[in-house]
Amino acid sequence: MNSARPYQTRSARRAGAGAAPDWHNRRVSANDPIPGSNPAADAVAPALSPPGDADRPVEPAARRRPSWDEYFVGLVPMVAGRATCDRGRSGALIVRDHRIICSGYVGSPPGLAHCDDAGHLWRNVIDDDGSVRTHCVRTVHAEQNALAQAAKYGLPLAGTTCYCTMEPCATCAMLLISAGVERVVALRRYHAAAQSRELLAAAGVRLDVWHDEDQVYADQSRPA
Numbered sequence: 001m002n003s004a005r006p007y008q009t010r011s012a013r014r015a016g017a018g019a020a021p022d023w024h025n026r027r028v029s030a031n032d033p034i035p036g037s038n039p040a041a042d043a044v045a046p047a048l049s050p051p052g053d054a055d056r057p058v059e060p061a062a063r064r065r066p067s068w069d070e071y072f073v074g075l076v077p078m079v080a081g082r083a084t085c086d087r088g089r090s091g092a093l094i095v096r097d098h099r100i101i102c103s104g105y106v107g108s109p110p111g112l113a114h115c116d117d118a119g120h121l122w123r124n125v126i127d128d129d130g131s132v133r134t135h136c137v138r139t140v141h142a143e144q145n146a147l148a149q150a151a152k153y154g155l156p157l158a159g160t161t162c163y164c165t166m167e168p169c170a171t172c173a174m175l176l177i178s179a180g181v182e183r184v185v186a187l188r189r190y191h192a193a194a195q196s197r198e199l200l201a202a203a204g205v206r207l208d209v210w211h212d213e214d215q216v217y218a219d220q221s222r223p224a
């Protein structure tokens, strides 16, 4: 029955047709509540602009479902909230066919001390040009932990998309390529990701960066 219809097309909305029965004889306005919706809960939903396709089915303007990218990008900070090293509290989700296959965040291997409890474990790395970079080596990166989780539970990752807090480091980029990940979506840029971008491009892995700005984290003044 019509009252269960979850959405109407833009053209139907313009014509005032196709709405639920109690909306008959008037146009749908942006302030109309969606039948069965919770206005208080909807009020906290982010304001998002709908795509431009005029004939694409949409819900009444008071609420729009997030796209799949928006959905998974929105989950990344929640995963990252479990991270245990403030050198970069990153999270990662690996997704196929709109389903989450595995997830990971920056942290020590299970059973080992975390940076938040034991402090960072610094190591200097000397590059070929003699420059010295300092890394915290206590933790496993978010992308690596997601890959390890897939390995632990026998989950193939060919053809997947990885959603992550920032562009992956070069090691993570190579591991994602090797695991069969075909697309990377990063919330922000990693300030030292030049090599990662080259690797992903050379391997044909699409890289999309949500916000074109560097991710900021503690002790960023140490080159990494």
Ligand SMILES: [Zn+2]
Pocket: 084, 085, 086, 087, 115, 119, 120, 121, 136, 137, 138, 139
């Ligand atoms: Zn650390």
Ligand SMILES: [Zn+2]
Pocket: 141, 142, 143, 168, 169, 170, 171, 172, 173
């Ligand atoms: Zn990494």
